Amino acid sequence: MKLWGTWRHTATSTEPHQKPDDEPDDRRDTAPDDRSGLETAYWETHDEELLNAGLAAIARRLPFLVASALRLAWQAGRRDTAVALAGNVLAGAFTVYGFVATSDVLTSLFAGGPTPGRVRDALPSLALLAAAATLRGALLTAATWAQARLKPQVERLAETRLLDLTTRVDLAAFDDDDFHNAMRRARDSGVPDTATVVETTIAALTATVGVASATAALGLLHPLLMPLLLLTALPAGWAAVRAGKLGYQAFYRLSAARRRKFMLSDLMAERQPAAEVRAFDLRDFLLAEYAKVAALEQRVQLDVARRRTAVKAGGDLLTGAATLGVYAALAALLAAGVIPLAVAGTAVLAIRTGQTSLAGLVQTLNRLYEAGLYFGDYLTFHALATTRTTPTAQAPTGTGVTPAAPARLARLTADHVTFTYPGADRPALREAAVTVARGEVIALVGENGSGKTTLAKLLAGLYHPQSGAIRWNGADITRLDLRGLISVIAQDHTRWPLTVRENILMGRPLDQARLAEAATAAGADEVVATLTHGYDSLLDRRFRGGHDLSGGQWQRIAVARGFYRDAELVIFDEPTSALDARAEHALFERIRKHADGRAIVLITHRLASVRYADRIYVLDHGRVTEQGTHTELMALGGLYAELYGLQAAAYRLDDHADHPHG
Numbered sequence: 001m002k003l004w005g006t007w008r009h010t011a012t013s014t015e016p017h018q019k020p021d022d023e024p025d026d027r028r029d030t031a032p033d034d035r036s037g038l039e040t041a042y043w044e045t046h047d048e049e050l051l052n053a054g055l056a057a058i059a060r061r062l063p064f065l066v067a068s069a070l071r072l073a074w075q076a077g078r079r080d081t082a083v084a085l086a087g088n089v090l091a092g093a094f095t096v097y098g099f100v101a102t103s104d105v106l107t108s109l110f111a112g113g114p115t116p117g118r119v120r121d122a123l124p125s126l127a128l129l130a131a132a133a134t135l136r137g138a139l140l141t142a143a144t145w146a147q148a149r150l151k152p153q154v155e156r157l158a159e160t161r162l163l164d165l166t167t168r169v170d171l172a173a174f175d176d177d178d179f180h181n182a183m184r185r186a187r188d189s190g191v192p193d194t195a196t197v198v199e200t201t202i203a204a205l206t207a208t209v210g211v212a213s214a215t216a217a218l219g220l221l222h223p224l225l226m227p228l229l230l231l232t233a234l235p236a237g238w239a240a241v242r243a244g245k246l247g248y249q250a251f252y253r254l255s256a257a258r259r260r261k262f263m264l265s266d267l268m269a270e271r272q273p274a275a276e277v278r279a280f281d282l283r284d285f286l287l288a289e290y291a292k293v294a295a296l297e298q299r300v301q302l303d304v305a306r307r308r309t310a311v312k313a314g315g316d317l318l319t320g321a322a323t324l325g326v327y328a329a330l331a332a333l334l335a336a337g338v339i340p341l342a343v344a345g346t347a348v349l350a351i352r353t354g355q356t357s358l359a360g361l362v363q364t365l366n367r368l369y370e371a372g373l374y375f376g377d378y379l380t381f382h383a384l385a386t387t388r389t390t391p392t393a394q395a396p397t398g399t400g401v402t403p404a405a406p407a408r409l410a411r412l413t414a415d416h417v418t419f420t421y422p423g424a425d426r427p428a429l430r431e432a433a434v435t436v437a438r439g440e441v442i443a444l445v446g447e448n449g450s451g452k453t454t455l456a457k458l459l460a461g462l463y464h465p466q467s468g469a470i471r472w473n474g475a476d477i478t479r480l481d482l483r484g485l486i487s488v489i490a491q492d493h494t495r496w497p498l499t500v501r502e503n504i505l506m507g508r509p510l511d512q513a514r515l516a517e518a519a520t521a522a523g524a525d526e527v528v529a530t531l532t533h534g535y536d537s538l539l540d541r542r543f544r545g546g547h548d549l550s551g552g553q554w555q556r557i558a559v560a561r562g563f564y565r566d567a568e569l570v571i572f573d574e575p576t577s578a579l580d581a582r583a584e585h586a587l588f589e590r591i592r593k594h595a596d597g598r599a600i601v602l603i604t605h606r607l608a609s610v611r612y613a614d615r616i617y618v619l620d621h622g623r624v625t626e627q628g629t630h631t632e633l634m635a636l637g638g639l640y641a642e643l644y645g646l647q648a649a650a651y652r653l654d655d656h657a658d659h660p661h662g
């Protein structure tokens with residue numbers, strides 16, 4: 001359920017104001033807030049149902065979280081996990097022994113007879129007490145050292161697993177807001193808190209052992225003292241859990257706002273948008289937008305701080321009262337002669353130790369609970385991302401699914417594919433059918449937004465159709481492992497902040513002859529010749545000695561990247577949009593030659609360049625409305641003929657303007 005005006009009234013409260021289902025939407029336009037009537041921004045909304053369900057589920061999932069954390073720790077470092085756990089537990093055993101020995105010492109000291117004799121009698125117990133304390137100290141040191149070693153190992157494993165998933169999920173996941181929020185939470189807090197969960201799980205076990213030792217010691221002294229000690233833990237425990245929950249709720253509610261804040265801060269601090277920020281004088285606008293999100297974040301955080309302080313104060317007050325009760329009970333037992341003075345003395349020690357351990361336990365449980373909420377996000381993202389990986393992409397990491405190795409491409413077919421982007425209300429492609437055979441060049445043409453890039457991404461297996469299929473020699477590509485067999489030169493190709501060579505190789509092994517061939521085919525060799533360090537030039541101005549290229553130069557590098565891969569299917573999505581006329585002409589020639597032994601899909605608005613394609617498919621509002629050779633389509637007199645005529649006319653007009661008498 002999306003919320004309406006989530007923080008509209010948050011000057012005093014973070015309680016969400018929910019829009020009743022029957023309330024007309026126009027209330028949005030009349031709401032009196034500091035954004036003067038703007039409707040609630042997307043970054044202010046969140047899924048309240050999910051939040052509450054998540055919290056309840058997480059509270060129940062604490063044992064599961066602990067088990068997951070310990071499993072992760074075990075996988076990250078077996079020896080360190082074992083030493084940390086065993087060291088803490090054994091140290092606890094020595095604590096109990098210490099109490100028993102203390103009681104013996106006190107009993108000897110409080111016994112009748114001359115003092116030197118009493119001290120002599122107490123000596124063996126004192127020696128044992130000292131030995132127990134030394135051993136306990138040694139064990140704790142070993143455990144602490146192991147824990148410290150474990151932390152970076154766990155962090156590394158958690159982050160590696162996260163990045164393994166973010167690079168493996170379906171491309172469509174990146175169009176999904178919920179996925180982004182889940183990923184942001186997992187990256188921001190999930191990963192760092194994974195180590196905290198492991199650390200606090202061990203600390204909680206240690207504190208539990210400490211409390212159990214003190215409780216056991218008290219139980220040995222007198223059974224009544226045991227429940228009294230536990231009573232003092234309740235208020236602090238309640239306060240800790242409540243405070244943790246408040247903090248997490250705020251974090252959850254702010255996850256979309258934080259993403260917007262990071263995005264705005266990048267726009268103001270990164271190099272790429274810096275020119276437009278200045279050219280369009282965007283400074284005030286961006287700062288104002290940033291201020292809105294930052295104000296919301298601050299408001300929510302201050303509110304949480306206030307509520308957490310109140311909860312903690314209440315918890316402290318109740319703990320004080322409970323402690324008073326415990327000492328009163330102890331005094332009553334002593335006065336009634338139920339317990340002797342020596343036992344009462346040890347009991348005071350055990351109560352104090354028990355309380356310290358209890359306070360530690362409550363504190364660690366609180367941290368565990370709180371970190372567990374964020375770690376829960378990490379696990380949730382893990383589960384979510386795993387469901388969003390394609391069968392092909394999942395295969396390498398032990399899912400048991402082994403995709404078939406495909407035969408050499410004879411024919412690639414889009415078999416009546418329909419595709420709707422996540423969250424979109426209408427399909428970007430409807431029943432689209434195209435075919436490209438080895439040795440052929442096909443062209444996809446059509447107006448802006450007609451679905452050409454979407455179809456290309458489906459052909460490359462980057463998106464999967466909701467109906468229909470992409471077939472490689474007749475087999476559905478979702479069952480094939482096509483890695484390395486398809487090359488895509490994307491319209492919005494990435495300007496990788498790497499060297500020229502790395503930009504072209506893209507992780508492939510170096511083959512000098514092929515590199516030179518690919519660079520020449522794309523015209524990138526001319527770009528390299530202008531750079532001082534040639535192929536070793538770093539294409540990132542943010543680092544010393546880094547270069548930047550012009551749009552057309554970048555495009556040549558991107559095209560060379562496509563040529564370098566020995567792919568069977570090559571998709572060029574507007575490869576010449578930034579090229580000058582000479583480079584464009586040369587590139588189309590090379591693309592035609594490159595089709596030898598390969599299948600080529602070419603998307604372009606330069607219709608003069610697709611005249612020689614083996615087949616041209618015309619897309620219109622997601623449908624393939626025309627197909628055929630240039631001559632056939634011109635004869636058809638449809639959309640293609642119209643668009644071609646318009647472009648040709650534009651050139652003729654220019655011709656006339658330039659040469660009125662020519």
Ligand SMILES: Nc1ncnc2c1ncn2[C@@H]1O[C@H](COP(=O)(O)OP(=O)(O)OP(=O)(O)O)[C@@H](O)[C@H]1O
Nearest residue numbers: 175421424428446447448449450451452453454455
């Ligand atoms: N990631 C996305 N999420 C939602 N809708 C999208 C996404 N990408 C594209 N669209 C929509 O899908 C439709 C087809 O877009 P597509 O990029 O395939 O068009 P195109 O023919 O390549 O256009 P152009 O000639 O401008 O490059 C458009 O309506 C576009 O707005």
